[in-house]
Amino acid sequence: MMDAFLFVGLPYLSLLLFVVGCIWRARREKFTLSARSSQFLEDRQLLFGSTPWHIGIGVVLLGHIMAGFLPKVWSSLLTVPGALLVVESVGVACSLLAIVGLSVLLVRRLTSGKVQAVTTPADLVVVGLLLAQVVVGLLSAVHYRYGAAWSTGTVVPYFWSLVKLEPDMTYVSGFPPLFKLHLTLAWVIILLVPFTRLIHLLALPLQYLWRSPILVLWNNARRRREAVVAVARAETRREFLKGAAGVAGAGGLLALGVMEKGVNYFRGPQPDPEVEAALLSKKLQRLQQTAEERELELERQRNEMILVARYSELTENKGKYFIDYAMAPALAFKDKDGLPLLISAKCTHLGCTVGSEVDSQGRILCPCHVSYFDLRTGRPNEGAPAKAPLRHIHWALVDSTGKVVARKAPGKPLEGTVDPATLAQCSVYIVKPRSNAA
Numbered sequence: 001m002m003d004a005f006l007f008v009g010l011p012y013l014s015l016l017l018f019v020v021g022c023i024w025r026a027r028r029e030k031f032t033l034s035a036r037s038s039q040f041l042e043d044r045q046l047l048f049g050s051t052p053w054h055i056g057i058g059v060v061l062l063g064h065i066m067a068g069f070l071p072k073v074w075s076s077l078l079t080v081p082g083a084l085l086v087v088e089s090v091g092v093a094c095s096l097l098a099i100v101g102l103s104v105l106l107v108r109r110l111t112s113g114k115v116q117a118v119t120t121p122a123d124l125v126v127v128g129l130l131l132a133q134v135v136v137g138l139l140s141a142v143h144y145r146y147g148a149a150w151s152t153g154t155v156v157p158y159f160w161s162l163v164k165l166e167p168d169m170t171y172v173s174g175f176p177p178l179f180k181l182h183l184t185l186a187w188v189i190i191l192l193v194p195f196t197r198l199i200h201l202l203a204l205p206l207q208y209l210w211r212s213p214i215l216v217l218w219n220n221a222r223r224r225r226e227a228v229v230a231v232a233r234a235e236t237r238r239e240f241l242k243g244a245a246g247v248a249g250a251g252g253l254l255a256l257g258v259m260e261k262g263v264n265y266f267r268g269p270q271p272d273p274e275v276e277a278a279l280l281s282k283k284l285q286r287l288q289q290t291a292e293e294r295e296l297e298l299e300r301q302r303n304e305m306i307l308v309a310r311y312s313e314l315t316e317n318k319g320k321y322f323i324d325y326a327m328a329p330a331l332a333f334k335d336k337d338g339l340p341l342l343i344s345a346k347c348t349h350l351g352c353t354v355g356s357e358v359d360s361q362g363r364i365l366c367p368c369h370v371s372y373f374d375l376r377t378g379r380p381n382e383g384a385p386a387k388a389p390l391r392h393i394h395w396a397l398v399d400s401t402g403k404v405v406a407r408k409a410p411g412k413p414l415e416g417t418v419d420p421a422t423l424a425q426c427s428v429y430i431v432k433p434r435s436n437a438a
């Protein structure tokens with residue numbers, strides 16, 4: 001219940017009052033939008049308080065704004081080795097600077113009689129709240145380190161859930177009390193902006209960059225001359241500031257571009273997680289397939305002979321495909337003399353599988369680039385893309401009792417005897433090549 005108020009009710013109340021209050025103040029009291037400078041009452045302590053405070057809080061706020069509005073760029077930046085450490089260190093240093101500056105400003109408000117005269121209770125409340133907020137933020141950063149990184153997955157989505165009017169406080173409801181206090185104080189401070197001197201946040205004097213200097217005319221000739229010189233100087237200063245702002249802007253954009261390139265360089269390509277998962281899955285499939293093929297090959301290598309077909313299945317005109325010891329396609333035929341004829345079906349041109357049909361000239365065709373191979377010699381036809389012959393394969397005939405009755409190695413005479421009467425019961429095997437058998 002309390003969380004719902006602090007992280008849903010209070011933020012909306014603060015944002016509503018901030019918008020309505022700022023519009024009201026800009027319309028009704030537009031001459032009070034500045035911080036109502038007290039510099040002319042006391043400037044020494046102001047210098048040592050205001051300068052470190054504004055530099056410190058400016059850098060810290062810039063980090064918060066970057067993380068909130070450019071979370072992807074911010075997260076990418078933090079992936080650069082060492083960047084997180086640098087960001088955290090700068091954040092802590094700037095928080096300390098802001099605390100020192102704000103403490104000096106608080107002491108000034110409480111001790112300088114002249115400043116006290118223009119100090120309202122609201123001023124003291126604002127300074128006290130700001131001091132508490134920076135101290136709590138610093139303690140959170142030290143206790144729960146690397147908030148610059150983890151906040152993009154918690155506080156930033158919480159903030160955007162509020163902006164989208166789909167508040168999701170679960171992002172922050174589990175936070176430790178110190179961090180909850182930091183968040184709550186932030187909403188309270190935002191709520192107070194329109195009603196206190198914090199309104200000067202919206203009144204940065206940027207118009208000084210393009211507004212013409214005000215010319216003060218004196219009745220005195222010497223003062224008039226001095227005023228003209230002063231105006232000329234002011235004009236020059238203004239032009240310089242404009243140029244410097246332009247260069248700083250361009251430099252900032254350039255730095256952002258370079259930073260992004262640098263981040264991408266160190267991070268490397270970032271493929272889509274789904275595409276990456278699909279690629280990995282395909283790779284895994286290929287590896288499994290390769291492993292299965294390798295296993296099959298090893299299994300085959302363990303056997304001295306591998307069954308190709310029953311002799312009765314072989315014909316002269318159409319070969320029977322099988323896989324040889326090298327895991328390449330091969331064809332088994334019945335030769336004209338009735339014996340088996342086994343030949344590689346891996347084309348010697350570019351490796352296509354040769355067709356199994358025998359043409360009228362006793363040739364088989366590789367259809368890829370049209371090479372005819374003579375079945376008996378293995379040689380390609382004249383002018384064919386393939387230049388080397390298909391190799392014949394060592395075979396063995398095994399009878400129904402498992403006995404090898406005949407075998408023939410390429411280019412060697414037939415070993416054993418073939419009985420035409422029992423041939424039909426025999427099976428044809430390929431024999432392990434000698435080099436593998438050794």
Ligand code: FES
Pocket residue numbers: 347348349350351352366367368369370371385386
């Ligand atoms: S691959 Fe067989 S002819 Fe080219």
